[in-house]
Amino acid sequence: MAFNYTLASARDALKKREISAVELVDAHLSAIERLDDRLNSFITRTPDQARQAAKQADEQLAKGEGGALCGIPLGIKDLFATENVRTTAASRILDNFIPPYESTVTANLKQAGAISLGKLNLDEFAMGSTNLTSAFGGVENPWKRKGSDARLVPGGSSGGSAAAVAAGLVLGATGTDTGGSIRQPASFCGITGVKPTYGRCSRFGTIAFASSLDQAGPMAQTVRDCAIMLEAMAGFDPKDSTSVNKDVPHYEAALDRGVKGLKVGIPKEYRIDNLPSEIAALWDNGIVWLKDAGAEIVDVSLPHTKYGLPTYYIAALAEASSNLARYDGVRYGERVSGKSLDELYEATRSAGFGDEVKRRILLGTHVLSSGYYDAYYLRAQKVRTLLRRDFLQAYEKVDVLLTPTAPSGAFAWDEKPTDPVQVYLNDVFTVPASLAGVPAMSVPAGLDSQGVPLGLQLIGRHFDEETLLAAGFVLEQAASFTHRPTLHAGVSA
């Protein structure tokens, strides 16, 4: 049965020719057809290219050739430019943009033999934690609360990626994480997501939100799946000056290292007021699981944590306001004409950007403005340095940190707070690692009382994804999260 595979087991089955790439891809394509009109996790489906690629993969596999991901059906967050395939960033302003180039991350995946089934939905320009800001409609989380058919959000911004993986429409998906955009939707959808160290994956060809924070990463069912994908995605790229020239380790091999003797830090500042007791309890479970596996638990302090959210929203939006200036209707993308250049800009950007993007451009412009720069942008940069130092000091005592991924489980579409600041609070546990540039991941660890998944977050040292993955693997084994969402490819309609 095609839908009992993880990415790793599918890889092995393909190698052993227990299943063909064509069968695997066809099964997933039909699942997309069956489920995705409802889930809306794809913006653009590319079944013809996928079938073509599957045939080629089978030819390679038959000869015992093919890369690490040969024949594996993936979904690509629609923030990665894909050559000759529409790339929208879930924005009207790029409605019909077809790039003549491929992002480095997707090129790396292709090189490894992965097959893209299409482009996945997200919050517009990756700005959001609900996937409801997409110009192509929201994404439905395949999970349901017990006894309720209310549509839940998948989290965001990589909501389409998380939902597609959770529903079994793809074996893995690319995500991007700026302040939690991989980890929070992974938590909401009961899957695993890794935000690597800043600089580990090239940003070339990935549509920028906040350049100093954006980092691509894998989203998949298991820690092993993520390890396999990350190894293919990562690597130095001379086309991205911020990518780091370090060898990419064999991540899958690190999974069996275990946590014996590892020091796991529990940052006290993450035990915030109003933390739901279910999440606090889950966190305690995580502590016990790691301890039982031989880890030493150490209380640590990250004193500047409370400044994380405001610092993040200033730094990220300042960069975003500048990064999004290029969408002006002059050279590509949508254009709404006007009598003058200024009118063209106004009309194009008014029509092309959604409310959340406009809000963030305005905020970002404000914090960089003359008279406000020192109070906001400059101060945020200083605090960012302190936040980073918090982590470096903690890593003098411990090897990895354990926290909840998000302060809640998935909420319903119509429960999204009307106050944007309330929505921003979703990122409280994820933004500090982003600001510090350290790697972090979310591992599904349990269900809340309503039957909705919750994740735990592990945060590692710069470029030490191996320890992170090893700890994640232990957590995964201990949690033995085998639940499946209501809407899943393996469940007949």
Next chain:
Amino acid sequence: MSNYRITGNTGEWEIVVGMEVHAQVVSQSKLFSGASASYGGEPNSHVSLVDAGFPGMLPVLNEECVAQAVRTGLGLRAKINKFSRFDRKNYFYADLPTGYQISQFEHPIIGEGKVEIELPDGEVRVIGVTRLHLEQDAGKSIHDQDPTRSFIDLNRAGVALMEIVSEPDIRSPEEAGAYLRKLRQILRYLGTCDGNMEEGSMRADVNVSVRRPGEEGYRTRCEIKNLNSVRYVMQAIEIEAERQIDIWEEGGTIDQETRLFDHVKGETRSLRTKEDAHDYRYFPDPDLLPLELEQSWIDELKAHLPELPEDKRARLEKEYGVSRYESAVLTAEQSVADFYEEVAKGQDARLATNWILGDFFAALNRTGRSIENSPVSAQGLRELLGLISDSTINGKIAKEVLEDMVETGESAQAIVDRKGLKQVTDTGAIEKSIQEILDANADKVAEYKSGKEKLFGFFVGQTMKAMKGKANPALVNELLKKMLSA
């Protein structure tokens, strides 16, 4: 101190000028992309996806542009900042694809330096350089192709520029002109900018204010943007200073603003006031790491730096005995200096200097050629001067030969051979000629002998004429003296 003054209705005024010169860096490709940085080409033919600001494209710093900026800094005897950073200058314009220009705002690559200028009266002044930073050029908007639409050419978008900012040390239009010429000369010597102002490779913004002589501090300045010739710079400064003086003298005040120079109407016009000034929202470009230079890399560049104009000048004076004035002319362009040295090396340097500054430059002017496409090569001129030195021809004949060389491209030796211009050094033949002249002018000989010695020149001229100019002038003199006193 300069004593340039403008006399207004209420007395004398001094002008204060600082300049920002934008110099296009000589490099194969653009500052942050692999597209060609060469001038011209079909519109939008030198444009990469990075230059056009496509989604997900990232800038990658071109090391050669950094080296060029450092070479320039070394040439300006400036501080090389081992740490510098690129910032985004945010504004919207159709020919600015990303909506921001990558520039260096807070931490420029080059710090304080200086430029020595020499004024016509020989006075040397030092103009301080505040800083030099690297930045991207923008594209070009074309408004005259269609009645309702504008077109964009991105060929220049992303080309590396050096912005060189001076201190407000300039006190006259002449000093401004001298500064710009000197800067251009240094950059051309270094090979870091071709200095071609017509093609826009160098343009200047000038900040002008006026004050009373002896007055402390500066009054409000106005910036005149985008001047693309030395002449316009000098004119614009004078015109702007006079405008400001009129306003001050009428009891008005100057508003800080940006102005344009209209060379046809001979006036400056307001472009935008301080209130309209953009808020550029500078911040460090997060796509680029700070630029950190290693001393060894800087030293390497320094070791291979070409000889600078001032050093060359001093050397020419020492090695070839040229005057201060001559060295200035000979080193104005590196190509002239190179040409000169090729001609003069191991030769009679005085002869070479006189010939190059005299007849050779005259020939260039006459034919409208420059040293780069001179009708006579340095080797050719060297040969000609050699023929003078070894007395094959005399100077007068040499002038004729040079004209022939310019016209026909033949070598000096070939012309001398073909036309039989070899100097006559046969004393018998010269004596014979002199005797004929003396015989035919017995009256003048008598006058000469009675004391009218200036007639000597007449006899020389007649003899040379009779010998078709080919006689060795020294021999003619010597023999004439002897025969007249006989």
